[in-house]
Amino acid sequence: MSMSATDSPATPVRLALTMGDAAGIGPEVIVKTLAHLDATQSPIEAVVYGSNEVMRQEARALGYTGAIEVVEVGPELDFSKRPVGRLDRRAALVQWRALQRAMEDVDQGRADAIVTAPWNKALFELAEMPVVGHTEVLQAHYGQDRVVMMLGGERLKVALVTTHVALSEVSQRLSAPLLREICAVTLAGLKERFGVARPRLAVCGLNPHAGERGHMGDEELLWIDQAVADLDREFSDAEISGPWPADTLFAKFRGEGMPYDAVICMYHDQGLIPLKLLHFGESANITLGLPIIRTSVDHGTAYDIAGKGVADAGSMIYATELAAKMVARVRGGVF
Ligand SMILES: NC(=O)C1=CN([C@@H]2O[C@H](COP(=O)(O)OP(=O)(O)OC[C@H]3O[C@@H](n4cnc5c(N)ncnc54)[C@H](O)[C@@H]3O)[C@@H](O)[C@H]2O)C=CC1
């Protein structure tokens, strides 16, 4: 999904790329993304929010000699000895401040959208801060009652009803009103962010075989069947079907084509395992339901390979170009 200078929007798209965890692969995939944008003469202006010292070290290590514009968020922090592949308090502060500063700049019109490199949620323990993901921070900052975590590639897009919740709690968290909110935000996102005129949503069941008529769990019989039928009636400008047995539903995405515009998944791994099998490295995390555009990578901080120069930047590139496309769509342009 490369964007070239010939199909660029009239005004360049300025993206805030947050560096994430300094000890992970975030700085590396960002440098590789900048190299890709240079090589493709992309009209995207990428500005990195993080540590200037860390970005310089990473660029040196990778032999990148292009310009890097950095908004420094940790001027008092000494990164001359950069942490690699381990939890570090300085990295916690930088990853937090980078997102805060990027949101501020988007809010003030100094950037068009945010693209986040991975951060390590556990890092926040070291700084005695709440252990949260970007999604929760963005949701709180923009005061949204409901946002949706969608991960998507060219063919499969999954939207999660529950996200970072223990499996043992999923059933209690699910409800018809929650499913309705997730479907409503997902439909609006597919229309506004992806330009899908009449979205087709497939809703997964919770249980194996969607409950097999109550023999393998009864949530489908108790409320999911009815909730999906009600949603399909309510949203007449969309097609909403299900609850489908998740295993056979995802099998439909093995061939060519796109049987549905998005799959609504009841819990994290129900959606992310098929997504990563099909699209890992070629997909992005998109937060729907925000007044701004935010995309992210489909992977984490990968401490096992940090500092080795072997990280695949495919997802960071995908997320960056997708954000630019979305900005162009909001402006009324086409890529
Ligand atoms: N967007 C974000 O901020 C995300 C952050 N995380 C965080 O990352 C941390 C580590 O999570 P894990 O479950 O270990 O997932 P992970 O994605 O960091 O690593 C899983 C495996 O995939 C490999 N991998 C990941 N990205 C790669 C890339 N770009 N190129 C080549 N190989 C790659 C790693 O080397 C590792 O073997 C956790 O703290 C988690 O919360 C996880 C997912 C998303």
Ligand SMILES: NCC(=O)COP(=O)(O)O
């Ligand atoms: N599994 C996806 C994930 O953890 C994304 O978290 P974040 O984008 O909210 O930081």
